[in-house]
Amino acid sequence: MKVVKFGGSSVASAEQLVKVKDIVISDTDRKFVIVSAPGKRDKADIKVTDLLIDLATEILHDSENASATFNQIVDRFRDTAEGLEMDLAIIDKISKQLNDLINSGITAQPAYFTDAIKAFGEDANAQLIAAYFSGLGYEASYLNPQDAGLFLSDNPGQARVLPESYQNLYKLRKQDGIIVIPGFFGYTKDGKLVTFSRGGSDITGAIVANGVKASMYENFTDVSSIYVANPSVVHNPVAIEQLTYSEMRELSYAGFSVFHDEALQPAFIADIPVAVKNTNEPHAPGTLITRTRPKNNLAISGIASTSGFASVYIKKYMMNREVGFVRRVLSVLERYGVSFEHIVSGIDDIDVIFKEDALSKKELEEMIAEIKAETVADAVEKRDNLSLLMLVGEGMIENIGNTARATKALSNADINLEMINQGSSEISVMFGIIEEREDDAVRAIYKEFFN
Numbered sequence: 001m002k003v004v005k006f007g008g009s010s011v012a013s014a015e016q017l018v019k020v021k022d023i024v025i026s027d028t029d030r031k032f033v034i035v036s037a038p039g040k041r042d043k044a045d046i047k048v049t050d051l052l053i054d055l056a057t058e059i060l061h062d063s064e065n066a067s068a069t070f071n072q073i074v075d076r077f078r079d080t081a082e083g084l085e086m087d088l089a090i091i092d093k094i095s096k097q098l099n100d101l102i103n104s105g106i107t108a109q110p111a112y113f114t115d116a117i118k119a120f121g122e123d124a125n126a127q128l129i130a131a132y133f134s135g136l137g138y139e140a141s142y143l144n145p146q147d148a149g150l151f152l153s154d155n156p157g158q159a160r161v162l163p164e165s166y167q168n169l170y171k172l173r174k175q176d177g178i179i180v181i182p183g184f185f186g187y188t189k190d191g192k193l194v195t196f197s198r199g200g201s202d203i204t205g206a207i208v209a210n211g212v213k214a215s216m217y218e219n220f221t222d223v224s225s226i227y228v229a230n231p232s233v234v235h236n237p238v239a240i241e242q243l244t245y246s247e248m249r250e251l252s253y254a255g256f257s258v259f260h261d262e263a264l265q266p267a268f269i270a271d272i273p274v275a276v277k278n279t280n281e282p283h284a285p286g287t288l289i290t291r292t293r294p295k296n297n298l299a300i301s302g303i304a305s306t307s308g309f310a311s312v313y314i315k316k317y318m319m320n321r322e323v324g325f326v327r328r329v330l331s332v333l334e335r336y337g338v339s340f341e342h343i344v345s346g347i348d349d350i351d352v353i354f355k356e357d358a359l360s361k362k363e364l365e366e367m368i369a370e371i372k373a374e375t376v377a378d379a380v381e382k383r384d385n386l387s388l389l390m391l392v393g394e395g396m397i398e399n400i401g402n403t404a405r406a407t408k409a410l411s412n413a414d415i416n417l418e419m420i421n422q423g424s425s426e427i428s429v430m431f432g433i434i435e436e437r438e439d440d441a442v443r444a445i446y447k448e449f450f451n
Contacts, residue, residue: 001029001031001032001173001212001213001214001215002027002029002030002031002032002214002215002216002217002218003031003032003034003205003208003209003212003214003216003217003218004023004024004030004032004033004034004205004217004218004219004220005033005034005035005036005183005201005202005204005205005217005218005219005220006020006033006034006035006036006220006279007036007039007201007202007219007220007221007222007279008036008037008038008039008040008047008048008049009039009040009221009222009279010036010039010220010221010222010279011035011036011037011038011039011125011129012038012039012040012041012045013038013041013079013080013083014079014080014081014082014083014084015083016279017080017084017129017132018084019279019280019282020033020129020220020279021132021133021136022282023220023279023282024133024178025138026282029215029216030178030218031177031178031179031212032172032178032179032181032208032209032212032214033129033178033179033180033181034181034182034183034201034204034205034208035122035125035126035129035180035181035182035183035201036121036122036125036183036184036201037049037052037120037121037122037124037125037184038076038077038080038121038125048073048076048121048125049118049121049198051069051072051073051076051121052073052117052118052120052121053114053117053118054069055069055070055073055117056113056114056117056118057114059102059107059113059117060107060110060113060114070098070099070102073098073120073121074091074094074095074098077091077094077124077125077128078091080128081128084132086128086131086132086135087131087135090127090128090131093127094124094127094128097120097123097124098120098124101116101117101120102117104116111156111157112156112192112193112194114156114157115156115157115185115193115194115195116193118195119182119184119185119193119195122182122183122184122185122201123144123182123185125182126142126143126180126181126182127142129142129180130142130178130180133178133180138177138178139176139177139178140177140178140179140180141175141177141178141179141180142180142181143172143179143180143181144182145181145182145185145186145187145204146186146187146191148168148169148172148181148208149164149165149167149168149169149171150165150168150169150186150187150204150207150208151164151165151168151186151187151188151189152165152185152186152187152188152194152196153188153194154188154190154192154194155194156192156194156195157194157195157197158196158197159185159186159188159194159195159196161186161203161207161266162189165186165207165211166207166210166211167211168211169207169208169210169211169212170211170212170213172211172212173212173213181204181208182204183200183201183202183203183204183205184196184200184201184203184204185200185204186204196260196262197260197262199260200260200262200263202219202259202260202263203260203262203263203266205217205219205263206263206264206265206266206267206272206274207266209266209267209270209272210266210267210269210270210272213270214272215272215273216272216273216274216275217267217272217273217274217275218274218275218277219258219259219274219275219276219277220277220278220279220282221258221276221277221278221279222278222279222280223258223276223278224239224277224278224281224284224285224286225239225240225241225276225278225284225285225286225287226239226240226243226248226251226256226258226276226287226302227239227240227302228240228300228301228302228303228446228450229302229303229304229442229445229446229450230255230256230304230305230442233439233442233443234442234443234446237446237450238450239287240287240301240302241285241287241288242287242288242289242290242293242294243287243288243289243290243293243301243302244289244290244291244292244293244394245264245267245268245274245289245290245291246394246427247301247302247392247393247394247427248264248274248289249264250304250390250392250427250428251301251302251304251390251392252264253390254304254305254306254388254389254390254392254428254430255304255305255306255388255390256302256304258276259276264289267289268291271291273288273289273290274288274289274290275287275288275289276288276289293394295395296395298393298395298449299393299395299396299399299402299405299449300391300392300393300395300396300402300449301392301393301394301395302391302392302393303389303390303391303392303442303445303446303449304389304390304392305387305388305389305390305438305439305441305442306387306388307385307386307387307388307435307438308355308356308357309341309353309354309355309356309386309387309388309432310353310354310355310356310364310382310383310384310385310386311351311352311353311354311382311383311386311419311432312351312352312354312367312368312371312380312381312382312383313349313350313351313379313380313381313382313383314329314349314350314351314352314371314375314377314379314380315348315349315377315378315379315380316348316349316375316376316377316378316379317348317378318348319347319348319349319350320347320348325375326343326345326350328374328375329350329352329371329374329375330352331374332367332370332371332374333352333354333367335370336359336363336366336367337358338354338358338359338367339354339358340352340353340354341353341354341355341388342388342421342430344419344420344421344432351383351419351432353386353388353419353432356384356385356386364382368380368381368382383418385434385435385436386418386432386433386434386435387432387433387434387435387437387438387441388430388431388432389430389431389432389433389438389441389442389445390428390429390430390431391406391428391429391431391445392427392428393427393428394427396426396427396428396429397426397427402429403420403422403429405448405449406429406431406445406448406449407420407431408448409444409445409447409448410431410433410441410444410445412444413440413441413443413444415433415437415440415441415444416433416434417431417432417433418432418433418434419431419432420432
């Protein structure tokens with residue numbers, strides 16, 4: 001029994017849904033189908049989720065543009081239904097549901113209203129796809145996450161699955177036919193719709209795979225493999241045949257957009273293999289993600305980077321002799337609701353790295369002042385416009401000199417290192433560099449290890 005998830009580009013148009021149908025029916029083990037909202041049909045197009053976020057904002061601010069945005073969203077689904085020559089009663093149903101949702105009265109709770117609106121793309125698309133399959137004579141049904149028993153924590157936009165959901169989902173194994181479930185959202189115990197963070201359809205797929213004890217979780221997207229580096233930065237990079245969960249988690253965190261960085265945990269817990277495949281080339285081997293993988297001769301498995309980070313640099317003479325120094329620093333971050341990404345330390349200084357958009361300019365200034373008062377530090381300074389570049393690979397443990405090779409490659413490319421950090425697991429090394437040299441750094445590292 002397989003759970004198969006299709007991303008936004010895979011379900012963006014009638015042409016793509018024909019491919020989805022062919023993939024699903026080609027393997028009778030593909031019983032559970034998780035779908036995203038329609039993505040872009042071309043570079044100039046707009047994702048349906050972005051339109052829905054615009055709609056929610058316009059309604060909350062009484063904008064006169066709301067009506068046009070509403071029609072634009074419904075028209076996207078209508079174009080798909082017409083392209084598939086479906087009965088357009090499904091579009092009337094979708095339009096009415098969106099209108100009823102807007103007028104449901106939950107605008108008084110903006111966070112829940114926004115979640116309900118932005119999740120509508122997945123929900124409507126699941127209904128449309130189930131109707132499309134049924135109209136062709138296949139036994140298929142739409143299943144709402146609430147009816148599936150997918151219960152989440154009460155954290156709009158950042159919800160987490162509740163453990164009882166897995167037991168509820170296991171009961172679905174007995175249901176006949178193909179079951180189409182919208183990704184990205186679930187319900188609190190008191191019936192409020194809440195979403196995962198953006199890109200959370202991957203999370204839904206992994207949760208369902210865990211719950212139904214699937215033999216495989218297939219994630220269909222618009223690339224034939226996961227590549228060693230971003231193809232938009234490195235020309236024709238090496239494809240990765242197999243990764244471990246740990247490697248993929250590190251790469252996703254550091255900027256690989258193929259997978260949401262939280263999506264692998266449910267599959268990892270249940271030891272379910274994850275296959276990343278291409279909707280447009282379904283017979284291509286793709287990339288397999290498992291708990292362990294065969295050894296290869298590559299020193300690293302992937303190079304990833306992501307921008308939008310800042311750090312607070314704290315210097316104090318004899319800092320290493322002060323018991324509780326780091327705890328006092330982190331207690332200030334906690335009061336401001338800031339989670340740190342990395343801490344890089346010396347004997348007399350530390351760098352605490354966090355997302356740059358975590359605080360406003362005023363909040364950041366106040367936090368720095370509090371850190372200085374709390375620690376009586378000699379200096380507390382902000383460093384911004386940072387990118388984090390990560391080298392990831394299980395093979396790094398057994399290969400000597402990886403960090404030296406990487407730093408030499410960056411030096412030869414005239415790229416200065418702001419900081420460096422290696423995790424205790426030894427499967428990743430993080431470099432902090434200025435944002436404007438991010439792509440140059442990726443290319444320099446790739447050339448060193450793969451050319």
